[in-house]
Amino acid sequence: MTTANHAKLTGRGYWRSLEELAQSDEFQAQLAREFPGGIEPPASSVTRRRFLQIMAASAAMAGLTGCRWPEEKIVPFARRPEGFTPGVAQHFATALEQGGVGQALLATSYDGRPIKVDGNPDHPWSLGAASAQMQASVLDLWNVDRSRTVVRQGQNQSVTATWNDFAEFAGKQFEGLAGRRGRGLAVLAGASGSPSRARLRADLQRRFPELSWYEHEAVSDHERLRGAERAFGRPLRDVPHLEQARIIADFDCDLLHRHPAAMRNARMFARGRRPVRGEMSRIYAFEPTLSHTGVVADHRVPVARTQVPVHLGALAAELVAAHGVSLPAGCGITAGDLAAYRGQAPRMAELEALAADLAANRGRGLIAVGDRQPAGAHHLAHVLNTALGNVGQTVSFEPATAPGNGLAELVDALGRDRVDTLVILGVNPVATAPADLDVTAALGRARTTIHLGEHRDGTGKLCTWHLPRTHYLEAWGDTTAADGSVLAIQPLIEPLYDGRSDLELMAMMLGAAALRGHDIVRTTFHQRGGGAGEAPANDLRFEERWRKFLHDGFLPGTPAAAPVLQAARLDLPRVAAPTAGNLELLIAADSRLHDGRYADNAWLQEMTDFATKVAWDNVASLSPGTAEALGVKHGDLVDVQWQGRTRRLPAYVLPGQASHTVVVTLGYGRQDCGRVGQGVGVDVYGLRTTAAPHGGPGATVARSGGTYKLACSQDHHAIDPTGYQERERRVGSLVREGDLEHYLANPEFVDHLGIHHPPLLSLWTEKEYTGHKWGMSIDLSLCTGCNACQIACQSENNIPVVGKDEVGRSREMHWLRVDRYFQGDPEDPQVAAQPVACAHCEMAPCEGVCPVAATVHTEEGLNAMVYNRCVGTRYCANNCPYKVRRFNFFNNLDDLTETDKMRLNPEVTVRSRGVMEKCTYCVQRIQNAKIGAKNERRPLRDGEITPACAQTCPTEAIIFGDLNDPESRVSRARADKRSYDLLAYLNIKPRTSYQARIRNPHPSLATHDHEHGAHAAPTDHPTGDHGHDDAHGHGGH
């Protein structure tokens, strides 16, 4: 692709990938084919798909006991637990820890089997939302490759042992260590906000005064904590209150996704983004690569990671010099310090607008800085927020623990032979250590190493003892949420594989091997309430509080007092901006696998990254201009070299990434996990160093020769493959956008963005829907593209995973996909996200072409799929204009192991090979809610039925309800002027409609190439003869 091409195409409307923008041969070829991946499965495709089937041989032998179907047994409880009804799902509040911060969850248990995880709707910092990772964590519980037994390293080989063997060993070992005051004892753990762990750690320090404690998180928030420490004298976590913020400045923070309080942030952000009242918040994002906050930002500026502090400095200078913001007295930063940064950012227009906005909205603005930014940037943000009066309004603070010793210190101590016994609690330093730390060698220097882990991973194999660890859904525990509330972690099932929790191992170290997690957490709770000693066994008042804690899942925290700024000088690192000859490497946490902890999670592996739309791989992403300068094309293998270390990855040309940067993500290329993640992608931990965990300038990228096939879904399911030119002009009508000002002046503009068509007449007498009339509305202003809905759907509806090869053939099974569209300049595009699932068209085109009536309409207007009738012609998928139907080319779920079957949702039929499937609007939930209401002899309430996608959506962008109820939320959403139907001119009457995306640009910056919203797309095309004027005359659009 040439620059000339870019220039020519710039501002042409929407595009989904650079191939599409450039009209490459491959894209043309793909459009021409009915099945883009070809229909014959090559021999190699079976390997990954088989991973679950291999284990199923035993299961397949069951049955065949006669002509009647197999005899089924009913095994009732001997004593049924109180309040338990067989076959009715129960919900338990629990929590998941990520990077030391707890996320409040609600786990669904079906007959004792945890099958789904959602956000805890009662917790103010979850509000029922859960990210894709949180929801997918339930799959890890059922992972058949989890560690099952204690393993002891013998002389030459490892031997299977039991917990009793270990207890015997541990009793003696720790007794001996206690006698030596714990000299030589070290613990390596992950970050945690668990009060129980803190209590046991204190107990350990008492028993072993010389115990050394190390914490390792590959993706840490240490700079955030250090920044707060610098500003306020103590480590604090900033807690945003976006509902108060009118101006949000996101400096590489990703408030709506990566931030520890992202779930609440997203919900509160959504409150300020409904343009009905004519008021909207405004978001500015400065970020090195496309984040979910960047997707919804009104102004997004691609900035290399190292240049973000300079931008923040330039903003501060602008605020002080141009808007007279006075820095707090005694904060240690003077206007003179900042003067040097004035005008230093390459794109000052956005910063000037932001400064003006922040100055005009004192107390209603927020400056947020991300974890991978240096402490000095956090410090300056705190100073600015204080100066603008935002502290206490849009941001508050919660106490945190200061980062202590980490992996580097441990390796050093091991190297000096200061560690004799090392206990590793659930972390995997061998796989996640930076390149300059030789953990493998260091571990060999300790006499005894004890590893507690869910997998016998690289670390587990090196340790003298490996102990199976419980999944969080099997163990008792507690943690602290972003707002300081204490969360309960309660088990939903007995440990599947004889595991123990971190807390229970710590109790063993304390010589209390019999102590179970439940008692530990209970005692902590008791002591937190002011009690002393053990939790009482039969104190009713205590019992009441404890039960309430478990029921609600949390104990509200007490708001911390507003911190006071202390003097600290400005410390904004100034790094030379990357250039073509000096690329900057960014090593980022992966949007799916995080630091690699989810590498063995098939749902997350198959979920595409929102920016790249790549599944089952990590890539080295480059901006289009950078790639062109390097002569690198999409899919080329490139050698990324940094500080003398090289990794070979497939290149991905990502519009909107900062120029002259290369971004690689962690967590892939694991060689030590289960069958799902083994060897998927490329391990880039080897590029990291302790000093520079996020990479930095001085990287080189060179083509290594050869290309790599990526399973990239971005051109899958292109709508209207037969008429691509037509589609090109229609796409502006698929994702409709406009500016707030334009919308307020002319709310009807959304209609005009569609294809103008004569009044639509039907050939048939259309059906009247008199009962319920289910419908959905999706607000594109709120969709961040976070994929939470996709995983919610997968979890709820037993959607199979098909593996990389099948995804590469467009055979992914997700009922709900999240499309992303770029618009404008490839170096600095605007981005829009659009979830698309079956729209349950009233005049469904799929139904007419089915020769066996396998897809039919119900009285309530659902487009039902009758699996038993389906003979697999796939005509329906061919005739579906939205391309939302999915075909089972294989028996994806039939051959699961008995363990794997337990995770399936019994409310949803498991589909077999040769059957078409698609979104059902979660018909099982509709039916159960209807039955519940009928049994109580009352009408259904609005909001009673929530499909899985809508339930989890962090921004509540998806609304479902009855269109025949004029007061329902979905009816009101569809009555909104922003509401439009996708491909309405086909007269198929979809039940899912969209609300146009409204951007709120700063007036001084609103002169983007789509001045009148995306109006340009349908009207400016060269062959605009499609009855435009006529249609206006009829007014039939």
Place this chain on the structure above:
Amino acid sequence: MADDHVKGSGRGTPPQEQQDRHARRFLFPRWTNLLGPISAVLAIGGLAYLTVLITLGFHPRNSAIGYAPEQPVPYSHALHVGELGMDCRYCHTTVETAAHAAIPPAEVCMNCHKTIHTESPKLLPVREAYAGGARLEWVKIHDRADYAYFDHSAHVNAGVGCVSCHGRVDRMEVVSQQEKLTMSWCLDCHRNPEPNLRPVDQVTNMEWVPDEDPAVLGARLRKERNINPSTDCTTCHR
């Protein structure tokens, strides 16, 4: 094409022989005379085969009706319900609130059998289960396909009596299946529920007979309670 043919035939084949060959090409070979009788035999045989297949295939003996597997405990509904007059809901507690009517836990049996027939060898498995031993494994009798979702509570609360689907359980020493439980059987009632409706308080009454014309009562109950069973696929298949 024609030119080629002429050219080819002109290469030394005598015209007479050529004509014979042309004529022979359009004659059926002799063996085809057998096709007539063969098709007749096949048609008659096939018809007979189909008749037998359909008759036997749909014979009640080959449906699930009458399926009465041996259970781990020889529990008699005839004794407990018929003679002693226990209500269905004493054991099947969740029938009004949940999809499953739920087989009772051993605890429920022991409510009485702690004091009655405490030594009965027939009850040994129940006592063992209650004491924490091997659990009772009842054999499922009314076993729908897994893709059909039936909800007891929806039917019981609409006034469909237990007896409509389960038959006179109060007379069964060994429980057996009484109805076909096929989709067409379900649809018969979903299309015309009136004959199977009764006052909700009589749902578990095995001996209930309407005081009035059943058709009138059914129509009235249907109207009163707004019972409009759906015949959409998604009602039972999810």
